[in-house]
Amino acid sequence: MGKSCFPRCRLGRIIGWVQIILGMLVILVSISSLSRFYSAGFFLHDEDICRRFYGFKDVYEGIDVRALTARVEEVLDKMERLQDKLESTVQQMEKNKEDLHKSSISRFEYKKFLEDEVIRPLYSAHIALRQIRLPRIENGTLVEDPLINNFVIEEIRKYISPKENRVGKINIYGTGKIYNTIGHACVSMKKELEDYMEYDIGSYCKDDWNLAQKLMIHGCDPLPRRRCLTRASKLYLKPYSINESLWRIPDGRNVRWSNYQCRNFECLASKNPRRGYSKCTGCFEMEKEKLKWVTNTSLPIDCLIKDVLAIKPGEIRIGLDFGVGTGTFAARMREHDVAIVSTALNLGAPFNEMIALRGLIPLYVTLNQRLPFFDNTLDLIHTAGFMDGWIDLQLMDFILFDWDRILRPGGLLWIDRFFCQRKDLDDYMYMFLQFRYRKHKWSIAPKSNDQVYLSALLEKPPRSL
Numbered sequence: 001m002g003k004s005c006f007p008r009c010r011l012g013r014i015i016g017w018v019q020i021i022l023g024m025l026v027i028l029v030s031i032s033s034l035s036r037f038y039s040a041g042f043f044l045h046d047e048d049i050c051r052r053f054y055g056f057k058d059v060y061e062g063i064d065v066r067a068l069t070a071r072v073e074e075v076l077d078k079m080e081r082l083q084d085k086l087e088s089t090v091q092q093m094e095k096n097k098e099d100l101h102k103s104s105i106s107r108f109e110y111k112k113f114l115e116d117e118v119i120r121p122l123y124s125a126h127i128a129l130r131q132i133r134l135p136r137i138e139n140g141t142l143v144e145d146p147l148i149n150n151f152v153i154e155e156i157r158k159y160i161s162p163k164e165n166r167v168g169k170i171n172i173y174g175t176g177k178i179y180n181t182i183g184h185a186c187v188s189m190k191k192e193l194e195d196y197m198e199y200d201i202g203s204y205c206k207d208d209w210n211l212a213q214k215l216m217i218h219g220c221d222p223l224p225r226r227r228c229l230t231r232a233s234k235l236y237l238k239p240y241s242i243n244e245s246l247w248r249i250p251d252g253r254n255v256r257w258s259n260y261q262c263r264n265f266e267c268l269a270s271k272n273p274r275r276g277y278s279k280c281t282g283c284f285e286m287e288k289e290k291l292k293w294v295t296n297t298s299l300p301i302d303c304l305i306k307d308v309l310a311i312k313p314g315e316i317r318i319g320l321d322f323g324v325g326t327g328t329f330a331a332r333m334r335e336h337d338v339a340i341v342s343t344a345l346n347l348g349a350p351f352n353e354m355i356a357l358r359g360l361i362p363l364y365v366t367l368n369q370r371l372p373f374f375d376n377t378l379d380l381i382h383t384a385g386f387m388d389g390w391i392d393l394q395l396m397d398f399i400l401f402d403w404d405r406i407l408r409p410g411g412l413l414w415i416d417r418f419f420c421q422r423k424d425l426d427d428y429m430y431m432f433l434q435f436r437y438r439k440h441k442w443s444i445a446p447k448s449n450d451q452v453y454l455s456a457l458l459e460k461p462p463r464s465l
Contacts, residue, residue, distance in 0.1 A: 074154075078125040085117065123430055160184055160219075163392035166424070171390050172279055172324070172347060173217045173366070178395050180368045185219030193220060199228045207231055210259045213345060216366050231256065242359045246331045247286050250357035255350045268349055277348030279324040280385060284354070289328040301417065301443040301455035305332055308414060308457060311440055312379075316412065319380030320363075320371070322387070322403075327355035327362070329382060334360070338380070367399070373406040381407055382414040389420025389428070389451070396431050404435055407460050413437060415456040419447050428454070436461060 148157050162177040170176060179185050186193050196211050205228040212223055235253035239245055252264040261276035262268050268275050268284040282288040293305045309316055321329045321342045330340035344351040344362045355362040365371065367387070381403050387396070407413060420428050425444070437458035445453045 075125055078121065082118075082121045082125070089117070124434075156182075158394060159398060161394075162219075163395035165390045166392055167390045167421075169390070172386065173345075174347075175217060178368050178392065179217070179219030180395070180398065181216075181219040181221045181366075183220070183222065186215070189215060189218055189220045193224075197224060197226065199226065201227045202229075204229050204231055207256065207258055209256075209346070217345075217368075219368060221366070221369060239357050239359070245357065245359045246334070247290060249284070249286060250354065254357060255353045257350075260349060262349070265354075275349070279347070280326070283324075283326045283328065284349070289326070292328055293332055299417075299445055299453065301445045301453050303414065303416070303441060303455065303457060305336065308412065309336055309338075311457070311459075312410070312412065315410070316379045319378050319382065320373070320406075322381060322383040324351070324386045325384075326351060327358050327360040329384070330355070330360045331358060340380075340382075367395075371402055371406055375405050376408045378406050378408060378411060380412050380414065382416060383418075384416035388418055389424055393427060393431065396428070400431060400435070404460065409460055409462040409464070411460050412440075413456075413458045413460065415454065415458070418454045418456075419451055420454070422450055422452050425452055425454070432456060432458070 148161060151157055151160070159180050160182060162179050164177050165171050171178070192211060192215055196208060196215060199205055205226060215221065215223060233254055233256050237251055237253055239250065239254065240248055249265045252266075255265075257263045261274055262272075265284055268277075270282040270285060270288075293303075296302075296304075316338055318339050319333070319341075321327075321340050323329075323343065324347070325342065325344075327342045327344075330342045333340045339361075341361045341363050342355050343365050344355055345364070345366060346352055352362040352364055363372075387399070391399075403413065415432065418428070432454075435458075437460055439456070439458060441455065441457035443455050445455075447453050
């Protein structure tokens, strides 16, 4: 009897423990389910309970539907206002049809009415529609670019949204997008920023200007100040005097060459296919540079400096050259007693050092920055060789409005050899013409079968309030 009872007792104990374990599992599952119901708001009558339970959160994760709706409604409002205005005009014409029969409207007036009341509003709505940023689909999930949802104001969202290159290629910065900056992008470049700020206080900084430039280009700007000493060339010599520095290649010993393919200015000649930069062909060859903006060229769209200054004699004193170059435009304008600040990035070559060694002023800024000038202060803005048909329309909108901000009433905007695809010309023309500047020159010439040049000299209106 004792032998036969022992297996039964042991089996009973095992079954008992299994029941206890299963009971504990049931309790855990019940608690987990109740906590999920509570977090979903089931007991609090949360209206989003269906979305939480049936997976809509995953589908729309990373998207601010309200912001996207606001973008679309902005265009729809424009179209609705245009429709109401046209309907009101037609009704008014219907009431006064007898007077219309008696009156005679010229073709010019009819054309002007169509342009002002129909074509331009429609075109404005068309551009706004093309500027809407639709979320991308990745692995079946819609996503927006990071950090956008941290802001409520729609205009901020549009500003910080990365702007993809229209031609689908890598731009002059070496990136596929332009990241506009208000410092927010530093969050997504945590490692690079930490590397940049890792140094010994009071000692020499690392030779990491290219890391700093990478942060700037990707929207992490303005950069934080650092408490270390900037490195200079070990062989630094005093620059040439102002009388000869404008049109002479500087001494290469005054430049740190560690992060370039070339190690001297002679290597940067246009005939060298491995010089390290792609824009501004021949801009390190002074004999070629001396011919720019002072001699007649084969293109009828080109302007000469003397012709531009003749439009506003004595009024052009200070200005900005926004482009890629070695400061030749500023050097030529200095000969006419005009002070020009030249924007520059070191994109494969020491553009900033070159401009400064020529005795000119380089402004180290990217295309995505707000220009550090106060409102209505500059007499002239000149742009050439940098901003062309790869620029996103919405990005260009922000840039042009910033130029309009710093250009004084009566100041000149000189668009020099802007080129784009022929099919995109109307879009870019609208961008330039939307400010209603006075046209002193407006000319278009073919660049190739598919591309065209646009040059313009425009004057900002007074807009006095």
